[in-house]
Amino acid sequence: MIKESRGVSAWCIDHPVATILLTFALVLLGSIAFPRLPLAPLPEAEFPTIQVSAQLPGASPQTMASSVATPLEVQFSAIPGMTQMTSSSALGTTTLTLQFTLSKSIDTAAQEVQAAINTASGKLPKDMPTLPTWRKVNPADSPVLILSVSSSQMPGTELSDYAETLLARQLSQIDGVGQINITGQQRPAIRVQASADKLAAIGLTLADIRQAIQQTSLNLAKGALYGKSSISTLSTNDQLFQPEEYDQLIVSYKNGAPVQLKDVARVIRGSEDAYVQAWSGDEPGVNLVISRQPGANIVETVDRIQAALPGLEAMLPASVQVKVLIDRTQTIRASLHEVEMTLLIAILLVVAVMALFLRQLSATLIVSSVLGVSLVASFALMYVMGFSLNNLTLVAIVIAVGFVVDDAIVVVENIHRHLEAGDGMREAAIKGAGEIGFTVVSISFSLIAAFIPLLFMGGVVGRLFKEFALTATSTILISVVVSLTLAPTLAALFMRAPVHHEHSKPGFGERLLAVYERNLRRALAHQRTMFGLFCVTLCLAIAGYVFIPKGFFPIQDTGFVLGTTEAAADVSFTDMVAKHKALAEIVAADPAVQAFSHSVGVSGSNQTIANGRFWIALKPQDQRDVSASAFIDRIRPQLMKIPGIVLYLRAGQDINLSSGPSRAQYQYVVKSNDGDTLNTWTQRLTEKLRTNPAFRDLSNDLQTGGSVTHINIDRGAAARFGLTASDVDEALYDAFGQRQINEYQTETNQYNVILELDAAQRGKAESLNYFYLRSPLTGEMVPLSALARFDVPTSGPLSIAHDGMFPAANLSFNLAPGVALGDAVLQLNQAKNEIGMPASVNGYFQGAAQAFQSSLASQPWLILAALVAVYIILGVLYESFVHPLTIISTLPSAGLGALIMLWLLGQDFSIMALIGLVLLIGIVKKNGILMIDFALEAQRGGLSPEEAIYKACITRFRPIIMTTLAALLGALPLMLGHGTGAELRQPLGIAVVGGLLVSQALTLFTTPVIYLWLERLFHRPTPAPAPAITL
Template identity: 30%
Template sequence: MPQFFIDRPVFAWVIAIVIVIAGLISIPQLPVARFPAIAPPSVSIFASYVGATPQVINDSVVSLIEREISGAKNVLYFDSSADSSGSATITVTFKPGTDAQLAQVDIQNRLKAVESRLPESARRAGLTVESASSGFLMIVSLKSIDGSVDALALNDYLARSIAPELKRVAGVGRVQSFGSEAAMRIWIDPMRLLAYSISMAEVTQAIQSQNVQVAPGRLGDAPAIPGQKVTVPLNVKGQLQTPEAFAGIILRSNADGSRVTLGDVARIEVGSQSSGFTILDGGKSATAAAIQMTPGANALSTSSRVRARLAELSLTLPAGIEYAISYDTAPFVKVSILKVAQTLAEAMMLVFLIMLLFLQNIRYTLIPAIVAPIALLGTFAVMLALGYSINVLTMFGMVLAIGIIVDDAIVVVENVERLMAKEGLSPREATRKAMSEITGAVIGITLVLTAVLLPMGLASGSVGAIYRQFTVSMAVSIAFSAFLALSLTPALCASLLKPIDPAHHQRKGVFGWFNRGFDRLTEGYTSWVTRLVHKTGRTMLVYLAIVGAVAYGYSTLAAAFVPEEDQGSFMTSVTLPAEATAERTRDVVSLFEKHVQTRPDIVNNLTIMGFGFSGSGTNTAMAFTSLKDWGQRSGSVDDEVNAATEAMAAAPEGEVLSMKPPAIDELGTTSGFTLRLQDRVNHGGKALAEAAAQLTQLASQSKLLSDFRVDGLPNGPSVTLVVDRQKASALGVAYTTISDTLSGSVGSTYVNDFPRDGRLQQVIVQAEPRSRMQVDDILNLHVHSDSGKMVQLSEILTAEWSTIPLQVTRYNGYPSLSLSGSAAKGVSSGKAMDEIEQLALKLPKGFAVEWTGQSLQERQSGAQAPMLMAFSFLIVFLVLAALYESWTIPLSVMLVVPLGILGAVIAVHLRGLENDVFFKVGLITLIGLSAKNAVLIVEFARKRQRDGLGLADAVVEAARMRLRPIVMTSLAFTLGVVPLVIASGASSETQNAIGTGLFGGMISGTVLAVIFVPVFYLIIVRLIRPSKV
């Protein structure tokens, strides 16, 4: 093939131009994201049973749903939570690769089988099924500019007009509105009911019967009598629309003509449907909605579309209302991609400077400089065809590939230059001879480098999704590089290069100084190799010591999944004692708001009172704090988290915890590790809580763990109303009458709907707040007996104080508690997780821990890594065996792998980094890079043997001849990753993680490989029969 393109340079250019055009067309069409779809798809089910305790919701709603969905296909795990707000959430996580839409349809179909068995209140509220990632993409808030618009109007407008529009934006999976829409609130005065001898049941029945929609038909409609000339629709105003109209509902008509209306016993207003949340944006009252993406959606594109839709909606906002993006994770995604793109440009510049230093001719340097961008553009075209995106992982793959894709062109150009200088050949003749010498090496290197990446594409789970991004971007870049090295590069060499003076290396200045120094290095290296090939025994002892050091160093590396980044924001969770009111929570939140105002690097803080990722209630709050741009602030997000933690240590009550967002949004809501403590033998809620407390106590004594805690709402006081059923029966009071009265008075009863501004909204009945603040208020309520007599509840009820769970959680059908924590400073997450597993063994039998979310993926990734590296090693060996038609010679190449890993392990230890997914990617890449240098020496040694040289002389000559291209290509790759090693700011932790190991590995792999490979080859060849050499 190279000979064809040497004679047909235009043909080579045409192919290259087609690749460039395809790449330029593809780049604008490729979606941009920080990560691809990494998390397994999940489907969430939301249910509501207002007024019920968490245990009742769990028993009557959650357990029925779980029993049905447990049989769904490809379920990885499912967890559920029911809290004191009357809401329940069941999240089903499916195995990677499952179609999220089909999974959602399957869940919806299964729910139909259980809906009829749910309590009536839960059925009327409905089951909502949505597929969305767990973390928030962004939070949109609405505020009154001048205070002229009250909270009710803001909340209602958000729920009616903004949230539905955002839900329709492509990529949005769920819009969680923290503002409640309006409702017709009917506040009953129990004393007035008693005065009129009217029960709560009579009130709801009157509303149901007098607030109805009527469809009377048409006047004169067919079939009509002969002569009918007109047909018109009939309209009956059956549904009431105003508080005044509802006040006129007749509860009782007396014989004397007097009437008792709803207005006589109740205060009626258009109020809020619920009052569970209070929003503070920058310390001012607001309303807000959180946006969660559909699984696999693109964060940047979704955020951009949401912003565009909000800009359109802002044109029709009512007077006095403005919107704001109070929290957005997309800017970090954009900055991360830009930083990696900058790193890519810096890597290319450094690589080309190295080529100029070695080749010392603009024409020679120009050829690799032309070929490298073409290979990258071709990679973009293939990525579009395969449905990939421009993300941090694919861009990292290209950064790593830069130092590799120039290798083939460098090898070609350097060999052509050597032949022109030493043999006086013309550029065309030198190119022909050079390609005949190195085509095999180029093909061999390409096969090795692509083969070593193949196992990464076979990994499963989230780690497999990460590995595949690297695999595609690097393998495709390398393949394009090899093709261009055999097509465009020889064509350019033959046409662009000019004959050179054999003494051209005798230069003055920097190049002359460099050449003289490198010649001395080559002479010293050749002399050293000559001595080593006669001292193979000692050399192998040193090698064995290196292998032992590698094994020990790797085993002591701290393990982790992915690095935690400074994403420009952090979250703060506030949890007060279970009985705390919203007012007490507001006091603690105010302290945090004051702290935020003193921090110059904070630009905005949005607090949602009543909300928490682990449970909602009046005693909870969650703050989302955004920082200035990375270049505009002096501190990091860790500094802000520590400052907030220190400031809130003075809070008068409750637990306040500030934390960074998770490294991968789709795999959780906060940083650190998460797990579930399961009760697998039904010990009971009290025993489960005691086991959790025991594990927390053990964790607090461990030096490896930090901030270990039980998530969710704590147990809290409760009043149990015990019905004396015998006495109730004797008094003629039905149990359902008691239930209806309590639900409608203390809780609330959703009766039916009323039309308002083109939308149906709820009619809700509830007792006035002042009549349900104390236990005695409840006991003073009255119910109707069968005889019509009013019976006070205190006659048939007794109140007992007790402590109950304010949240009930289950995991895979077992009662469970959610726990989370972090590794202590300087301790890896892997060691911290090992510690938790060891501590869990001390718990009573029947309790077990299960990892979930990102922690589960970390465990799975750690289990796959040894298999992947072993498989990569095996694949490279088989490729080399096929290339050399030998089972033994490839060993001389593969023995260099530990030499590269040595430097990687040392570098990561020195910087205090961890053995995470990105480090493992670097190690697998090092297998191929280390083998590549060995291939160059082995290939030339075999050729010199075929030319008639003795084994030792051939090895020494091959080492001497290939030293310059090995050092040049290795130095090009090493300096190409320097921008990753020294990166700072956004996405720097990830860049450091992958760059540091490769930097150290390439240094040790190059320095030690050029020393040991000649010895390896000599020993292996001597072990086989001469006829096989």
């Protein structure tokens, strides 16, 4: 056996006070770090993303796409490190989303984006109110908090002003707060509504009104009077604030008499955009949809907002009510609490197993002490590495419960065996720790080797699991140290030899060992059968991996549902409001709904009147009878009864990899260099997929049914009057573009003055016949009908999307229950082939589906890398090419067990299941290490391979069973959990439990056969003793 060495274990046994105090220091550091760890749903794993916004009020989607989006895209395309560039152009607005590689600094990207905007500014339309602006965003991120602002007494414009100037501005200054989208905002404005008839009657145009207002309502510097004894600042009444002041403004003189603005127009105090509305439930108001900054901690950000709200509410009028409508941190905290309870249950189960097998209080307490110290100390390392307490790091700790006790069990059990042999407490502790030290190092380092490939995974998935892998690795390393220092020290002080009574019944472990011994003899007597069983297991494991349905991340129930509405492209605002209210009544009636908000109109990510937004908070899971996905399935048929509108719902996810808001969980992008070709084949693909029951909520974002009234300018006729196409465009913009012609400032904000035709005239195509321009040659009024022909309204796009400067369309879809993402990917590609999509039209999956394709391609390599890493570590430790193969032979049965359990429980092979499989690679080979390590030592002592492996199996049976049960019971709460966030944890627990059950049943018999087979195959001589490892 390995010789006793005066190493770390012996030193700790000789210095118990120092050992205990150093251990206490570890616990103290972990206890201090734990409350300082930030809370989060998942580790930070966001692509650096910048969103650029540009406005040109009144400009058509085609104009915005060609005149605004394209010049910007040309400049942005030269920025290094950009992985994706998309744009969406609608009436008067363009939004571009730029996504960069994970290694790109968001600050560097922001500087380059600003430089590109400056370069492109010379090619943008001259009449843009402002240059494009940018912000750092995570456009796919769900809002972290939605506030409802309402008042039964205050007008909507005044309420919106308070929401913007007081609430939004103050909240945006809070650390961690990102974009605040004010839905339903009716921003105050002065609206000048001119009468085309009155203007034409006295020979004036809208341009005369615009110029008069711009020249007579100003806010310029005036200077000051510098006297000998004082300085007096000059001030004038040059700025107009009230509609009554605008009424008195003189536009022109006709026949010596002044023409005031009130003679040709009605001036009112209204809102900047009258076509927006939002509700909290059924109560009209304004909603503040708050997102976090990229990288900001959700829980800390929301806590800061909640702390600031009382002070802000005190500054509002008494009639204004502010309430929290949706708070995502409630489900985040509930999910983390569930994991903490899972951790506690796992610890209790593992300790119970120790007590069952060791049957000695002192031994059980020693193992429990090692477990507690290792777990608590790991929090200190998490704090140093900048990690958070999230679902993945806590799952890593739960899984590590089984790993941590492995080391302590092996050490304590070996000491226990020496005590049973008659050694004294100190002698047994020194011998037991010295003999087993190499085995403990082998088990732990080969386990850590399985995590190494996770650290090199690319993309967002790699970012997510980096904290998982490092947390588990840190905990294992701490457990190695504690198991070889604290455990033998406590054993030397408190662990006594077991007392065997003459008539005492054999314990559970002894009875189990007797059963195993009988069956082991049978297995060794039928080695060919056992080897054949191993080969069958290997083949079934490979076949199972190939054929099992594969997915990405499980769909979570975060208690938050997002919705996007779509109506006919030419729907009126009034009809859209009525349809939204009908949908809201159905949502409000569902018993699972706790609160909800919805909005219509152009606001934030919503670019057209034909679309709206819903945000739905579900009740806590223990207060509702359906999951978020089941809620969507239940309410979908009722929502479809509302004619003329569709509400697309998707469950909010902690992992959202889309580059922007989406109608469903998964997206597919279709691109072409020709817009008409794109529209044709996108619609064909959409219709084809709608016949496939695997796809739900299928839609595309092509909104080509908008009404377009085309005006054909007769340039020759216009020239005869001295007019140009530019003059016509300017006149139309004044009349129908809600043109912002001026602004006025107060102490708290800046507001716009908007010029337009009166409401009765600007909504009718017939008004074009009574629309006049002034000829600069003759001064006479020329009707527009003399210069242009008005075509019958045709259909046109409400929005135009680009992807990488090419016309693009996005298909969104959810999956039917039981359908794996991998199957859906195959069926979508098959549908493309069946409809004969030409090569000029191509597409790719985006977001989660794209990440799934990438991870699917890398899965075999990840598994192979884990196997190779384990083989290398074992080969180095054992100085052998052969014995690592014996140890790795335990893995096929584990893989088969994991796949069978996933299949039986209806789970697809997701990323979480893959991580469970990688964990099994580290866990299961422990059985082989415990056997092979003892067998090799026994062979060096003169035993034959058959005798050595038999004795190894019998001697190490108890620690094998104990460590396997510990790992299994550590994963069992993850498998059986049904609380908040359980969807994410269950596949990992299922894979680990299934793998351990099958591998434990088979490897106890196949591993000794594989060992003997390799011994005979390679005819290796008895190896020289390995150098003693000082521990």
